[in-house]
Amino acid sequence: MFNERLANLWSNLVDTSIEPHAAELRKVTESAIAQINQGDLSKWLHTYDQLPESKNVQILAGNPAITLRFNDSECDTSLIDASVRALHPWRKGPFLMGNTYIDAEWRSDFKWNRLLKALPDLKNRTVLDVGCGNGYYMFRMAEHQPRLLLGVEPGLLQNIQFWSIEKYAQTQSYVLPLKVQDMPVNMSSFDVVFSMGILYHRKSPMEHLEQLKGFISQGGTLILETLIVEGDELTCLVPEGRYAQMRNVWFLPSTKMLCLWLKKIGFKKIEVIDESVTTVEEQRTTEWMQFHSLAEFLSDDMQSTKEGYAPPKRVIISCQK
Secondary structure, eight states, X not given: OHHHHTHHHHHHTTTSTTGGGHHHHHHHHHHHHHTOOXXXXXXXHHHHHTSOOOSOEEEEOOSSSEEEEEOOTTOOHHHHHHHHHHTOOOXXXXXXXXXXXXXXXXXXXXXXXXXXXXXXXXXXXXXXXXTOTTSHHHHHHHTTOOSEEEEEOXXXXXXXXXXXXXXXXXXXXXXXXXXXXXXXXXXXXXXXXXXXXXXXXXXXXXHHHXXXXXXXXXEXXXXXXEEEBSOOTTOEEOOSSOBTTBSOOOOEEBHHHHHHHHHXXXXXXXEEEEEEEOOTTTBOOBTTBOXXXXXXXXXXXXXXXXXXXXXXXXXXXXXXX
């Protein structure tokens, strides 16, 4: 099924800056697909297969939801509702599919609106979204008509959630079921690379930034979004245990330290676009994500995390290679 979903990608790489690396990219992708072994995968694939066909779907731009309007009287939208509900939990959104409003854990439109202040020109560009999740931001990027839009996401449920939207949106974008570290190095092929919510999960943040730089063509742009702490160029939090109940958080630098990292690696035109504390309006439990969320990860007065650290604060930075 994964190979089938990606079949058109490889031919679409012809005459793009990715073409010299297409064979290697396909090899690592097919190797990863061959090793997929997850118990719930067959259930998710069956759920996806239950989605009905529709001859006339319109994708509407605008906030907050990625909106799909079904203009096909023969399309049974109740089957769509049942299928997407079975793909719980939805972490990123919102989406509106017919009459079904997918109110995901994250109001991802909040971040997108902050990011719009520095969104580079995507029209006819090659774009990579690292750790793209279910593709909410990719669908927003697709509105800007890139030449090629590619995501990387190892989460299989998120891949299938993306397929469920793309089946009707038909943006001609693709998600590879890869970890970012599986990607070929030094491709230098993408005009714009997004890395949002990934850096703090990497044991070696400098290595991750170097890898991102290796994806970008000369003069291309990196949009980096990550957790930070207050402080100067010497400030970096290394949580002793969890941070906001997350196990795999390694380094939370100050904005100034993060900019210094980017400068040391060789990025230019480093610009801080936004700093925002994450609120319980932006990240919360919903019927589409019924597990604990930010409110349960903070102290009763919401002035610190359960572990006693400052509440999550995020930065968006734009820089060039």
